[in-house]
Amino acid sequence: MQKVIVYLDDPAYARQLLPAADGAGTHWVLVACAPRMTHRISKWVSHSARENWRSRWADKLFDQIVPGLRARGDDVTPVLARGPLPDLTRDLMAEHGTSRVLDVRRPKQETPPGPGLLPPGAFMGLAALVFALD
Structure with missing residues (x-):
């Protein structure tokens, strides 16, 4: 049975990226990565x-x-991440004897600039263009 460690934070996004069943059966070690809370909380x-x-x-x-994973005959071990992911990954790889790790967490999106504002770095790019044209 193939064992896979999967980091996830959004079920809809994760379902799109998880591989389809291959018939051999898979043991999924699902690691929930909760959203970060600010230090002021x-x-x-x-x-x-x-x-x-x-x-x-x-x-x-x-x-x-x-x-959904159990319905297709796969084994699942849920884990809640409580510390740094590299340390948790080493521990899980040693415990489950696997080298396959999938990160299906939703990518962080940068906040768009406000109306009439340029994105970060755009001013320097425009300044370089103006100096190059001189």
Whole structure:
């Protein structure tokens, strides 16, 4: 049975990128990567409340992904990431004996500039163009 570690944070996006069943059966180690909270949140929310929120968030994510994988006959081990991903990856690879890791987390999008503003770096590009034309 093939074992695959998968990092995910959005079930709809992950479903699009997960490989189709190949008939051999796969053991998926699903690692939920909860959204980051700002460092200022600790003023209002206790550590245990943050951990409870992360656990509930992961449960909702797994509820949307796990049944589909199990329905096609695959094994699933859900894991909630609680620390740096490189350390977790090493631990999971040693525990499950796999070298295949998929990152199907939704890419972070840059916030667009406000109306009438140039994107970062555009001013320097325009300045270089003006100096080049002189």
